[in-house]
Amino acid sequence: MVVCDDDSSDLALNRQLCFALYAASRAMTRAYQPMLKALGITYPQYLVLMVLWEWASAEAQQEEEPSVSALGQRLMLDSGTLTPLLKRMEQNGLVLRRRSKRDERITLVEVTYEGLTLKPKAREWVSSQLESSSINRNDVERLHRDLWQFLHKLTDI
Amino acid sequence: MVVCDDDSSDLALNRQLCFALYAASRAMTRAYQPMLKALGITYPQYLVLMVLWEWASAEAQQEEEPSVSALGQRLMLDSGTLTPLLKRMEQNGLVLRRRSKRDERITLVEVTYEGLTLKPKAREWVSSQLESSSINRNDVERLHRDLWQFLHKLTDI
DNA sequence: GCAAAATAAATTGCACACAATTAAATTGTG
DNA sequence: CACAATTTAATTGTGTGCAATTTATTTTGC
Known part of the structure; x- marks a missing residue:
């Protein structure tokens, strides 16, 4: 052989x-x-927060229900990952979890005021990093575009 | 605020x-x-095997010593990840682990015959996937190049 | 030579990922 | 209405990643 x-x-x-x-x-x-x-957060917790920050913004108020599965679709993660992660975030005061009154199967997630306060801090750090690095914004945008194009072809197979 | x-x-x-x-x-x-x-392997185990397949090839015989740290440098992983992973691979008969005689601190890793037999199977699957997918080889190469360029800028900071 | 510093793995502890299963609630159908 | 099928989270179990510490060995400085 x-x-x-x-x-x-x-x-x-x-x-x-x-x-x-x-x-x-x-x-x-x-x-x-x-x-x-x-x-005081982890990387996947930061991704969760970014989705919740979007959902908490005025424009998005009447959007999709902020359920665990909606979060999972957005981040391509399942409840096996999200449930314990969200529980830790709840312990740390960043989110609230409660059952939907309309459908008791659904767990709704919302960002707390403490969770919202992390947003400007994150923004400041990210923008200062971009400034101080040698990374070109056009390169970032092209890479991002190519990555998503590739990802779509990958998930199409 | x-x-x-x-x-x-x-x-x-x-x-x-x-x-x-x-x-x-x-x-x-x-x-x-x-x-x-x-x-019967995991994704990081596959990455380890690819490095070991390279090291086992004739051209690479007199290259770097196949230690855990050399593997770690290649994959950017530390012993905290690699040691248990390699133990599992050893349990499954894919690699051998032994201490270097020259320096007892060093654990040398080598692929077994069973581990080598997975290479052609992997190759066949990968090439058939590339054929059957809509993924353009030039796109893949460009993405790969851009990713490494980005990665280098990221690790330079 | 020999103690201190350095090096290489291994260990420990925590937080993901994800497949597979389970439990609870709701929906669809006769 | 009854009840099977479906949907939604939660749970269970395995395998990473990685920071921090520990253990064993070797090298360095005196």
Whole structure:
């Protein structure tokens, strides 16, 4: 059996992309650590907060119900991840969880005032990072666009 | 205090990139699941195997010592992640772990014959996926290049 | 030579991810 | 209305990631 062959192949090409995504995603998380530590939250908790900040904004008031599953659709996460994460956020005073009166199966999530106060702090840190880094905004936008295009093709298969 | 402001800002822009990376990385992992399940390994175990497959190839024989820390540098992972992962792979007969005779602090890792036999299977699956998908190889290469460029700027800060 | 510093893994503890299952509530259908 | 099918979270179990600490070994400085 051939178990040792050359690496100038699909395998190596693809390895590089799948690993680049894996490495870049973790590097991004690492880059956020100073801010996250200062705010006392984790990276996925920050993503949850960003969705909740959007939902709490005036424009979005009459939008979708802020349920666990709506949050899950937005972040592509399931209740197995979100339920314990939201419980920790509730413990830390960042969100409130309550059952919908209309349908007791649904758990509604809302950001607290304390959770809202983290938004300007996060914004300030992010904008100062962008300023002090050598990262070009156009590059970021192109990468973002290409990533989503790739992600859509990936999930279409 | 201003806790509710517009989202046409650095925060929103950056959220999209950091979330795109997070989502794309997990989507890639999901896309690999059918193959990984068939091979009986996890995604990070697959990444480890790819490094070990490279190291086992003839060209690389006199390269760096296949230690846990060398593996960690390649994958940007530490022993806290790798040690238990490699133990599981050893349990499953995919790798061997032994202490270096030259330096007893160092744990050397080598792929077994069983571990090598997974390589052609992985290659076959990956190439068939690329063929059957609508993903353009040039797009993949560009995304890969842009990702590494971004990753380097990120880790430079 | 030998104690202190440095190095390499391993360990510990916590927080995700996610597959699979379970439990509770609601909806659809006869 | 009854009751099966569906929907929504929560739960369970396994495997990462990673910070922080510990253990074992080697190197360095004197």
